[in-house]
Amino acid sequence: MPIPCSSCEKKLAVLKRPKTGHSLCKDCFFWAFEEETHQTITSAKLFHQGETVGIGASGGKDSTVLAHVLKVLNERYHYGLNLILLSVDEGITGYRDDSLETVKRNQQQYDLPLKIVSYEELYGWTMDQIVKKVGLKNNCTFCGVFRRQALDRGAMMLRVDKVCTGHNADDIAETVLMNFLRGDIARLRRCTAITTGSEGAIPRCKPLKYAYEKEIVLYAYFKKLDYFSTECVYSPNAYRGYARAFLKDLESIRPSAIMAVIHSGENLSVKEDVKMPVQGTCGRCGYISSQGLCKACVLLEGLNRGLPKLGIGKHHKLHSRLLRDQPLTEREEKKLKSVDF
């Protein structure tokens, strides 16, 4: 039976909030969702008056909701932000071309400028071409590394002060688990930060960090936002899939599990004597890197030399020779050439 909204007590509730257990009607839910995002933004001081902020826009539910809510809050609370949609075209036929159409409609709907940067213009390779070379096993590594840089390079072209992304609470909880299960202490420590990369790189922030995926989906659904929702044609990403399924199972028994995992991640302290990578810059492109060459340059070098495995796994010893454009030995090349499809 429909029950009344626990906030206004007038209209019928449309959802049970996973975070609080409250039952809210549409209007009270919209208000609560927007106000909580505002709280997150103000308490972490994510933005300052007059800043230009790039919104990483994929056309998916999270970034569409982020763009919509930032637009609403910017007007409601006079943030004084200059908002720009920033999209990356990975060059994936049947997926990104369709989702970019959604972003172009969002641009009209929200009346925000849009900049699209493509892998093809930045790296000379589309994901479709990369998959032909590397197969379907490591393609997500290429895509993830390239996308991160592409967003930064697009942000630099636009001279934005900050980039924000639509990562939600479920995403962050998944990442905490994945880093924990991989023993990746460096990432485990920084993956819950609401803002990252303030030294040198353009700062990134996640205003929806505490927003449950369920609420994002229902916000988009009830607001009838125009978003794109097809799984990437290349996407298995099995490791994240397991973490995700595990968390969803937990959430169905105890919704607060998501917040609890984030909380654990935030409050974890790393032992003094744990070796942490030292952040430097890439010797070729100048991007932040803990090695001589950044991951994107190594992957790209591998593609261009016809050695697609170069960037997969650890081959740090080769970096100095790659930097000096020196050839590799036949044996080294042989190891890096073979690709298991």
Add this chain to the structure above:
Amino acid sequence: LNTVYGLHLGYFTGGAELLFNGTKEQHVKLPSQSEQWDVRQLLVWIKTNLLKERPELFIQGDTVRPGILVLINEADWELMGQLDYKLEDRDNIVFISTLHGG
């Protein structure tokens, strides 16, 4: 009391519609039975009659796979008794599959 139920089913986002042969919505008629249909029985009926492939992506045990949101007449099924909700003629049931990324 043998009522025949006409239901409107919707499948949204994240490829949920792909499990149903690309159908985004459809009207279905449930066969009459002596007791009132509930959502638990509806899921079994959907699994037998509508799901063509990979039912495990939709059903887990006797309920929907965690991460799939269910709306009954535009309200979260968690407010409506979930599996125990008794269906009425012309109810509108929407399944929204969420997925990572975008």
